[in-house]
Amino acid sequence: MGMTSSNTARAVREFRRLARLLLSKERPDHDAAWVAWQIRALYREIPGLVLTIEDVKDAFGLDDDSSTLVLKTLTEVGFLRADGRGFVAAS
Secondary structure: OOOOOHHHHHHHHHHHHHHHHOOOOOOOEEEEEEEEHHHHHHHHHHOOEEEOOOHHHHHHOHHHHHHHHHHHHHHHHHOOOEEOOOOEEOE
């Protein structure tokens, strides 16, 4: 069963909500490893999540290069894959 645009939008809203909760935990430094760990947890929590570089940038307050690095790294290790809409869980 594929994701509809309505389900995708709902998943992205849930991602943003959970990301805001994570950021409210007073984490002073949002290094790439921490963000990657949080994104992995969110993909496990929200089935069908599709994120773009812009989503990650906005949610975690990163610049374009850092957001790209995190998503590229998660893709290279086989956790994510690009599907034309953004990045989805590889398995």
